[in-house]
Amino acid sequence: MNLTPEQRIELHGFNNLTKTLSFNMYDICFTKTKEEREAYIEYIDEEYSAERLTKILKSVADIIGAHVLNISQQDYVPQGASVTMLVSEGPVVEVPTESFNESPGPLPESVVMQLDKSHITVHTYPEFHPSEGISTFRADIDVSTCGEISPLKALNFLIHSFDTDIMTIDYRVRGFTRDKNGHKLFIDHNISSIQNYIPDEIKNEFDMIDVNIYQSNIFHTKCRIRYFDLNNYLFGYTKDKLxxxxxxxxxxxxTTEMDEIFYGTNIK
Structure with missing residues (x-):
């Protein structure tokens, strides 16, 4: 599709395409004892509490130009948290044409576009292996929008908001809208890869795999941290103690745990 920004907004009614970004991240840690595992889970619950997650989602709402209607947040026992946010059209500060381009989105500085309705959710899943000494923290974030801007513009900020070893990113455009002549549009912007929305300095840190179904407007990217330093995976001590x-x-x-999560299969 090679429409100009001016042509994109010449629609019959409003833009009712649904664009959904699913951002899934993992943090992995080796915890040798029960006390270390409990301390790691306590750290994660404090670092990614419902209160902090709400602040992250509010920044996402700013980036996609949304007005927050309702927030539901919950810290769970024994661990984990969830936040669900309903949003509606927000005020337009400016309408930059670069919002249609494949490029990393901003860190939260200003509202960049408007949308009609949307929801943003996050759920966290701290857990540990009963005998292998591996503790894992997973966070699932979904950003779903209707309007001109793609929620992919929030991806750069989300990556910067979490300390992650593995990322799984999905983007899908559903439904259709119509131009002023009634012609159906099943997508309103060019996209070849989710990777184009990730800054180069982040891409240099990860190995990445794409699986895209262009004819169905479905895009998938997996990322695994490239450089392994054991000190980053020990909780409460350093490798010189081993x-x-x-x-x-x-x-x-x-590394086996990371490979299994990245490839989505158990490795013998």
Missing amino acids: KPHELEEITERL
Whole structure:
């Protein structure tokens, strides 16, 4: 599709395409003892509490130009949190043409576009392996919009908001809208890859795989951290405290866990 920005807004009625970004991230840690596991879960619950997650989603709403209608938030027992936010059309500060381009979106500085209705949700899932010494934190964020701007413009900010080892990102455009002559439009912007919405400095840190179904407007990107430093995966101590055989064993456990999550299969 090669429409100009002016042509894109010449619609019959409002733009009722539904664009959904699903951002799924994992943080992985080696916790040797029960006390370490409990301390890690406590840290995650504090770092990603419902209150902080709400602040993150409010910034996402600003980026996509949404007015918050309702917020529901909950910290769960024994762990985890959820936030659901309903939003509607927000005020237009400016209408930049670059919002139609494949490029990383802004960090929260100003409202960039308007939309008609939307919802934003986040759910967290801290958990640990009962015997392998692996603790994992997962967060699932969904940003669904109707309007001119793509929720992919919030992806850059979301990546910067979470310390992540593995990311799974899905983007789908559903339904159709019509131009002023009644011609159906099943997508209103060009997109070849989700990777084009990720800054180069972030892409350099990850290995990435794309699986895209262009004819169905479905796009999928998986990202795995490229550089492994064991100190980033030990909770409460550093690798200089470990014996050589412990270094090897823990490294193997962690990298296997990361490979299984990244490839979506159990590895023997």
